Ligand SMILES: Nc1ncnc2c1ncn2[C@@H]1O[C@H](COP(=O)(O)OP(=O)(O)OP(=O)(O)O)[C@@H](O)[C@H]1O
């Protein structure tokens with residue numbers, strides 16, 4: 001595995017915000033993440049965890065430095081190419097699920113596949129499979145308003161996995177849930193990671209959860225201190 | 228079905244009340260536009276029928292430098308061979324002074340072949356007393372307009388003295404009175420061609436030929452063909468352009484007015500959609516994260532606007548046509564005032580191609596107005612949208 005090129009590689013990746021004063025939200029980050037790794041990102045509030053996630057997730061562009069995904073330099077890509085990559089090789093779970101309220105759980109999970117241009121039939125089969133995987137086989141036709149916070153977050157996880165991404169990003173996916181539900185979600189992510197051998201990068205404030213990861217990345221003031 | 232259309236339809240369904248309101252507003256405006264157009268089209272059609280139909284569609288006058296058409300028999304034969312000509316009426320017309328007891332008045336005295344002239348002007352429909360055909364049966368007879376009769380104080384059967392410098396004075400018996408509701412009632416009198424030739428002291432000649440066409444829109448084409456023979460010929464659109472003007476101005480001002488109402492209704496959709504963009508910030512951010520392109524997000528809102536417009540246009544034209552047809556069924560007896568001649572009911576004409584163009588235009592208009600909310604949606608920063616609840 002060590003001979004393979006890493007799934008994600010950061011070289012001096014820097015994000016500077018310039019609203020009057022210059023602010024280095026991410027400062028010269030260097031990092032390699034291998035295929036199938038489960039990585040936890042920890043650090044105090046404002047240390048740049050989300051900034052790092054948005055950069056890896058191709059939602060934001062770095063101010064300087066290089067980001068390689070599957071060996072490809074993604075920093076110079078057009079919006080169209082980045083959108084395509086977000087759809088095909090990245091999956092997202094955020095603190096708020098942002099499920100489409102007018103669609104059922106099943107339809108929400110189908111959505112990334114429909115965006116990819118897959119047929120409804122194909123999308124439905126995949127989505128049903130994934131909802132079973134996260135333990136929601138009985139709730140497929142419910143809308144987000146009819147589901148609990150934990151259930152909605154599980155739908156969001158199924159949605160993140162629907163296009164079989166090679167990288168799944170979770171920015172405090174358990175941050176909005178009670179401890180018990182949060183632990184369950186974390187366990188689910190860990191299990192899926194082992195099952196599908198996808199790379200997981202998860203931001204968490206919970207040290208105990210982080211300790212179960214393959215690798216822990218600590219951020220302080222935009223700098224990676226330990227990895 | 229694309230995901231954009233799927234989301235657009237679902238959001239419209241979820242906002243039932245606003246959707247209903249938007250569609251209703253557009254439908255109402257489109258309905259008013261449809262009904263007004265049907266009325267206007269029927270009305271102008273009727274106006275054409277009552278005025279243009281009674282006009283000679285093409286008027287032939289003598290060659291340059293000549294006062295008369297000498298070989299009018301040959302000319303009539305030539306004209307009758309032209310495609311689309313349905314009636315031809317030669318006439319000899321000029322000024323004459325009418326005198327009855329102490330009253331006298333000048334007006335046009337037109338000698339015609341009554342049966343042929345009637346095919347041009349349908350004057351028999353306007354007869355209020357006597358008979359137009361009587362001109363054919365007895366010599367030295369005249370048919371005059373109602374206003375002229377009133378001013379001269381003549382009645383059916385009275386004889387009026389007709390004279391003019393260089394003309395042979397005659398005494399003509401009034402055998403008919405017509406009422407058209409136009410100025411002709413005071414300025415025109417008919418007699419037979421023979422009588423007119425005798426009065427103006429000429430041989431068997433005419434100074435004009437009226438032509439009626441199957442389709443009065445071909446007037447200039449036929450006029451050109453006749454001119455090739457060497458005579459002067461003019462279509463009604465050249466001789467009476469004022470009629471066209473009146474009709475055109477009325478129709479455009481109405482269409483513009485009601486078109487504006489439709490635009491206003493469509494802009495109502497913009498504010499509704501802008502609100503829904505704000506409400507869907509998080510979802511839009513998430514869709515972007517899932518790989519939707521900016522153009523896809525824009526399409527979701529342009530489609531919503533377009534669908535609202537299309538539904539509004541369909542309902543509006545549907546109810547508009549129903550109402551128009553209902554009005555058309557109702558032959559409301561209107562006051563046959565002089566202003567509009569003999570229109571005595573509300574005529575309705577529904578043009579299918581006009582209905583189709585309303586639907587298309589409103590749909591396109593709403594696609595365009597949808598660009599504004601779509602832009603708002605495109606401007607949303609996915610990171611900020613995702614990070615907030
Ligand atoms: N758009 C922006 N403009 C200016 N500064 C920003 C912007 N976004 C983030 N920052 C700053 O960058 C720093 C890092 O933010 P980031 O969201 O990455 O922190 P975080 O580690 O995710 O914190 P938290 O645990 O609270 O989520 C913060 O100090 C924040 O104020």
Ligand SMILES: [Mg+2]
Nearest residue numbers: 049050051171
């Ligand atoms: Mg954060």
